[in-house]
Amino acid sequence: MSNLVVNWWRSLQFNLALRRGSDRRAGEILGKIWNSGAKLSPLQKVYLEKLQAQETIQAQKQEIQALQHQYTQLSQKIQDYQELLDFLPPGIPTIFPNQQFLQQVRQDLNLQEIDEALVQCTGVDEVFNKFDRNLAQFCRDKVNQIKEPKKKKIFSTNYNRRY
Numbered sequence: 001m002s003n004l005v006v007n008w009w010r011s012l013q014f015n016l017a018l019r020r021g022s023d024r025r026a027g028e029i030l031g032k033i034w035n036s037g038a039k040l041s042p043l044q045k046v047y048l049e050k051l052q053a054q055e056t057i058q059a060q061k062q063e064i065q066a067l068q069h070q071y072t073q074l075s076q077k078i079q080d081y082q083e084l085l086d087f088l089p090p091g092i093p094t095i096f097p098n099q100q101f102l103q104q105v106r107q108d109l110n111l112q113e114i115d116e117a118l119v120q121c122t123g124v125d126e127v128f129n130k131f132d133r134n135l136a137q138f139c140r141d142k143v144n145q146i147k148e149p150k151k152k153k154i155f156s157t158n159y160n161r162r163y
Contacts, residue, residue, distance in 0.1 A: 007038040027051060101152060 007026070010033050017026035028052075031043055040048065085094065110123030 003036070003038070007033065007036060010036075010038075011041060011044070014047075018043075018047070 010029055014026055014029040014033065017023075017029060030047060032042065050116060064082060079115065079156070088094070108126075109121050112120045112122065114120050
């Protein structure tokens with residue numbers, strides 16, 4: 001019986017708060033009614049839907065502001081890029097990076113962006129060790145292709161030039 005009286009009293013306070021235009025107070029009372037587990041009146045249901053709609057609108061406004069900010073930044077980057085292209089003399093070809101090549105380099109060198117100004121490269125040894133082996137093998141092959149008297153002449157000439 002006491003719950004019935006308490007809920008009736010809260011409903012009365014809710015209606016009075018709405019009549020006075022006190023949205024904050026009406027919201028507090030509606031929260032108490034909701035938490036008590038009482039069945040909401042049609043007016044309270046409509047007011048609850050209104051509050052939920054206001055929250056949704058507020059979230060969408062924030063999202064719109066964030067997207068507008070992002071749009072402004074991208075527009076500025078495009079404008080800067082266009083100014084850079086306009087600065088180049090006509091007839092000079094513009095080079096655009098191949099995204100697949102860049103991705104392959106990132107993957108092979110194991111590039112990791114630590115922050116905006118720092119990139120860590122942990123795969124460089126694997127790539128350059130292979131390069132060094134191939135270069136050394138190439139040099140050995142080329143040296144072995146040279147005839148013996150010519151080798152002596154080339155190496156003795158290079159040795160004398162250095163020292």
